[in-house]
Amino acid sequence: MKKLSKLIKNLTFTQIIGNTNKEIKSIENDSRKCNKGSLFVAIRGTNSDGHNYIGIAIKQGTEVIVCEELDSSVEIKDNITFIIVENSRLALAELAHALYDFPTRDMNVIGITGTNGKTTITFLIKSILDNAGEKSAIIGTTGIYIGDSKLPSTHTTPDPLQLCNYLSQMKSEGVKYVIMEVSSHALSQNRVTGITFDIAAFTNLTHDHLDYHHTLEDYASAKKLLFQMLKPEGIAIVNGDDEHADFILKNISAKNLKIGRKEFNDVIITGENLNLDETVFKLKINSKKYLNIKTNLLGRFNIDNSAMAAVICHQIGISDKTIVDSLQNVSGAPGRMQKIILKNGAIALVDYAHTPDALEKALNSCREAMNSAGLINNKLICVFGCGGDRDKTKRPIMGKLSSRIADFSIITDDNPRTEDSAKIIRDIYYGIDNGNKKKVIQISNRAEAIKYAFSISKDNDIILVAGKGHETYQIIGEVKHHFDDNEELMKFTD
Numbered sequence: 088m089k090k091l092s093k094l095i096k097n098l099t100f101t102q103i104i105g106n107t108n109k110e111i112k113s114i115e116n117d118s119r120k121c122n123k124g125s126l127f128v129a130i131r132g133t134n135s136d137g138h139n140y141i142g143i144a145i146k147q148g149t150e151v152i153v154c155e156e157l158d159s160s161v162e163i164k165d166n167i168t169f170i171i172v173e174n175s176r177l178a179l180a181e182l183a184h185a186l187y188d189f190p191t192r193d194m195n196v197i198g199i200t201g202t203n204g205k206t207t208i209t210f211l212i213k214s215i216l217d218n219a220g221e222k223s224a225i226i227g228t229t230g231i232y233i234g235d236s237k238l239p240s241t242h243t244t245p246d247p248l249q250l251c252n253y254l255s256q257m258k259s260e261g262v263k264y265v266i267m268e269v270s271s272h273a274l275s276q277n278r279v280t281g282i283t284f285d286i287a288a289f290t291n292l293t294h295d296h297l298d299y300h301h302t303l304e305d306y307a308s309a310k311k312l313l314f315q316m317l318k319p320e321g322i323a324i325v326n327g328d329d330e331h332a333d334f335i336l337k338n339i340s341a342k343n344l345k346i347g348r349k350e351f352n353d354v355i356i357t358g359e360n361l362n363l364d365e366t367v368f369k370l371k372i373n374s375k376k377y378l379n380i381k382t383n384l385l386g387r388f389n390i391d392n393s394a395m396a397a398v399i400c401h402q403i404g405i406s407d408k409t410i411v412d413s414l415q416n417v418s419g420a421p422g423r424m425q426k427i428i429l430k431n432g433a434i435a436l437v438d439y440a441h442t443p444d445a446l447e448k449a450l451n452s453c454r455e456a457m458n459s460a461g462l463i464n465n466k467l468i469c470v471f472g473c474g475g476d477r478d479k480t481k482r483p484i485m486g487k488l489s490s491r492i493a494d495f496s497i498i499t500d501d502n503p504r505t506e507d508s509a510k511i512i513r514d515i516y517y518g519i520d521n522g523n524k525k526k527v528i529q530i531s532n533r534a535e536a537i538k539y540a541f542s543i544s545k546d547n548d549i550i551l552v553a554g555k556g557h558e559t560y561q562i563i564g565e566v567k568h569h570f571d572d573n574e575e576l577m578k579f580t581d
Contacts, residue, residue: 154170180277366385386449431579453467475502508563
């Protein structure tokens with residue numbers, strides 16, 4: 088319970104109507120969850136406007152409303168307090184942190200943003216910190232991890248109420264480091280407002296979420312917001328080889344480091360060697376120090392991920408030996424280049440690659456590893472699709488990429504949602520050059536597509552099953568049906 092007057096102490100508002108001497112036991116942005124003692128925040132959403140539900144919240148028993156405006160249809164009663172703000176989303180975040188006593192003030196928070204690599208990097212950092220004896224937690228796409236416990240997550244970055252609840256729990260359990268995936272949606276929607284970050288990291292920026300941000304420039308601007316939330320003594324770490332790196336760092340006063348393969352970077356990746364069993368590279372920390380890193384994670388992009396995790400942990404004082412030893416034995420994140428050996432000797436890889444850049448990198452990594460292993464007569468088979476009700480412009484691009492790099496591509500369903508699955512597949516197929524169409528087949532049923540991929544594979548062929556990764560569902564219409572790429576592939580193991 089918190090006094091309303093204390094809860095709104097640091098809140099920016101334009102007007103208060105009513106009494107602030109009230110006890111608040113919960114904050115809600117869903118009118119159906121309101122009752123006596125609740126504070127209701129009316130949020131303008133994409134599909135509905137919380138201001139339309141103020142009356143319902145009051146009927147449910149709430150006596151405090153935070154909103155951007157008062158509709159003339161809302162009856163102002165003596166027992167109801169109205170707090171008018173300019174931005175309800177911002178107010179929700181500020182109130183949530185106040186309700187939970189600002190939990191991140193006593194923890195170190197590491198935020199990772201970028202199109203690809205966020206999930207893997209958070210898992211790599213946690214693995215290193217675990218081996219260093221430091222208690223850490225993850226907030227991200229595959230779930231909420233506190234120590235050895237896992238809680239489900241519906242978004243990469245939860246809404247402020249859920250987020251602060253999790254952060255409060257982490258604080259009470261003695262977590263020292265919180266490692267967060269910070270999505271562009273979360274930054275645009277003020278979900279992480281109220282957190283001051285010790286480290287902010289940027290992985291890359293490629294074609295994704297343009298159905299929401301519309302342009303790459305807007306997308307980059309959303310990512311940049313994370314770096315404006317750094318503590319004065321915080322550290323900004325970016326992929327210096329990405330063309331957006333300088334924009335991300337512009338006018339950021341915090342200490343910054345660039346990582347990459349080009350000589351102008353502060354930390355340089357060199358000495359790379361990739362094959363199907365291990366990946367080796369060197370990290371030039373400065374003119375005198377190199378870290379020799381070996382990992383079982385497949386792919387050049389996992390060198391980028393490992394390098395980012397290593398530099399972040401180096402900056403917070405973890406020993407070189409702990410970093411190197413941890414990366415050598417790490418298993419990676421769920422559904423990220425997850426390897427399954429099939430009974431015919433083919434190697435299946437399950438990966439979340441659902442953007443053009445991620446798919447291209449995954450396929451190129453497979454091809455590079457096959458070439459290093461001398462498997463020039465083996466096939467690279469790709470099974471993939473594109474999500475419905477999402478950015479349609481990437482569909483033909485992904486079709487073109489897969490048909491160009493893979494020896495054989497199977498286009499299939501990947502959460503068609505309310506769109507016609509056949510149309511999505513046609514959109515993908517449209518991008519394929521005529522000369523490559525003979526290397527492509529369309530099988531809408533994802534289980535059948537995976538089965539077909541196995542049937543045409545042989546010893547040491549690689550089957551990349553891309554797009555769903557850790558997901559255990561297929562969304563058809565508005566219903567989630569159980570589906571797991573890993574489970575389907577396990578049917579073809581000994």
